[in-house]
Amino acid sequence: MKTLDQWFEEYAVSHQNPKNKAIHYICVPAIFFSIVGLLMSIPSAFLNNLLHLNQPIIENWAVVVLIFVLLFYLRLSVAMAVKIAVFSFLCLMLNFYIGQFVPLWAFSIGVFVVAWIGQFYGHNIEGKKPSFLKDIQFLMIGPAWVVQNLFSKK
Template sequence: MRFPRWRAAHCAAPACAAQRASARGLFLARLSVTLYWEPEEPTMASLFERQLQAYSGYHRDHRNRATHFVGIPAIVFSLLLALSLWRLPVGEHAVSGAWIVGLLAVAGWIALDLTIGLAMAVATLVMVLVAGWLTSHLGSGAVWILFWVLFIGGWALQFLGHAYEGRRPAFTDNLFQAFIGPMFIMAEALMALGLRRDLAAYTQDRETA
């Protein structure tokens, strides 16, 4: 018994040459795409825009935003006030913890957005200087009392605003949002002054009533 043998399909020489040329062209085209394709990497600017948009989604109610304009600066200043009591010896001088933490925070804000970061640098400088003046003219007991008043009061305003919002704070889902909060307030302030209108697309998810 003979079994059938498989034979390669026969094609005319010109047709086979055309098929091989087409296959080579397709392979080279795919190879060039593979070699020269560069994946798009998210930049720090796009990271800030995404985080700003996410933060805005938790702050649509105008009353919530209003409480944050007071609550967030109160919390930040209270922390800088407490850190001003901590002194780190540097050579013959002592640098307060407020300067160290403030510089680190400003560096992070500038890395995310230059304009907002520089504005935050000015605001942070003012708060650090005021905190330093208070700690040098008040006793530590009075400073701690002021810290607790501002810290608790700031958080009370935060939670009051989110009671209006009907949604928990953003940092409960993403801790990084706590770092974005001060930038959000600064972005809103700059846009109110007619600056950085390009950020409006990331902060307009709000209720107007």
């Protein structure tokens, strides 16, 4: 099993250009955020009946998926899992409030599409294919790489 640093080293190979990096610092969190919104948009009657919490922020499919996402990060780094958990919670809260004013699924699809266009534009600038085309797990490494690069003391 690769360490988080090994994942980062391999991911960094196709993320050297400063413009591509800047695009990723915006688009990767936006994609993560939009996926949380899309998952929150899935009807959750089953979860409501199962849990009986009446808490829409935590009683939705996004929380179920995020538990597994956090387990992925936890096996790589406790510190990174905590950072992603904080970001995930912020995504849940913000998506909940956005959903009070606009259809969350439509807003999330818009963000998702625009962010992916940005990602592919960044890789066009870089001249290298996105890492996830080599290994799908890089879709999970991207958010951690952004957190590491934006908030680490280097």
